[in-house]
Amino acid sequence: MKKIEVVQNILEANDSIAAQNRELLEANGVFALNIMSAPGAGKTSLILRTAAELKDRLRIGVIEGDVASTLDSERVQNEVTAVVQVTTRDASESCALIANMVAHALKRLPLEQMDLLLIENVGNLICPSEFALGEHMRVVVSSLPEGDDKPTKYPIIFSDASVVVINKLDFLPYVDFDIPSFQKAVLGLNPRAKFFQVSCKTGAGIKDWCAWLERELSSHKSHQKIMK
């Protein structure tokens, strides 16, 4: 039983730091997404497309989580207000971002000059679902070449997502991916899940996704004002 207790303590400590992160974000009026997916599903490309679409109206910060390398930060740095790279290689929880890593990254971001924080988690459909980071919303990116059976094989991450972005729609002619059956499997786990179908390569569907995201952000801000 000892091991399970230790794991429990880690998760409790994580939740408490995540709550502090959330408070700091709220205090600065920053809305945060935790973007999760399998390796290569297109998280960075979605961030780039989202930033290109929204950067004239919103100030966007990014936290890039990776096991190793700064490749993703290099890709996004010219498109956003600020980016911080977190590499998890030397941490024992190297399979996901944890709240403490995000807490450190938040100290290095100009939060008072930001409206939206996009946190790109480590490419992994399992571990990231265990660790709250302080985000307002969890986004899972699923790409067509991965296959439509992922909700059945990795149910937990889909159960906790507010939004599932189906990416690489341009691959539809070349793959066996049944979009309605994929959506049905997600809804079976998570009846409130919202879907967007996009191609980060062609830009298809990006405007719809960004318009919705902007509305969510406004509605969150209005709600916060009422609460104050």
Next chain:
Amino acid sequence: MKKIEVVQNILEANDSIAAQNRELLEANGVFALNIMSAPGAGKTSLILRTAAELKDRLRIGVIEGDVASTLDSERVQNEVTAVVQVTTRDASESCALIANMVAHALKRLPLEQMDLLLIENVGNLICPSEFALGEHMRVVVSSLPEGDDKPTKYPIIFSDASVVVINKLDFLPYVDFDIPSFQKAVLGLNPRAKFFQVSCKTGAGIKDWCAWLERELSSHKSHQKIMK
């Protein structure tokens, strides 16, 4: 420091069980592969193609590792001598197979009637590299739609692999994937890595991969006889 000690103990215990698994496999003359990849890269498809190519000459057993579901076992059950599904969802190490799970699965396999064991690990490029299972060889499957930057982002799993199977070669016209640059990055981490380029969809490259695997298996068997 407590947590790190616990993790250390888990890894040591795992290595000791992996060594027992390896002894049991050797005693039965079974050669075992630990097949790892990101979700949806084609581990199950590679197992199906390998079984179809080799099943007239080799008796093949399969251990299917997944967080949840028996989808993969259902796919392979008619193609191989025996299959055991391991679901990791309820285990705290749910992001990879561990040696203990394989030890239990080995008890349910007819080892004395098998030549080759294909262990399909959980779809994940991070956690599986930490846990030896008792395998003779580690295989990483990388698929073209994932992108060619994965060795840089997930270096550990590529460092430990004997073989990297580049799958979904039929996607080459539709993706930006520089095969030489990918291979160079892997060789930078792991100079002895061997590569195969396949399409599990069309069957391209499968004969080469299987011929090589069969040679490795024979050479292992000859070596074992000399040692006895």
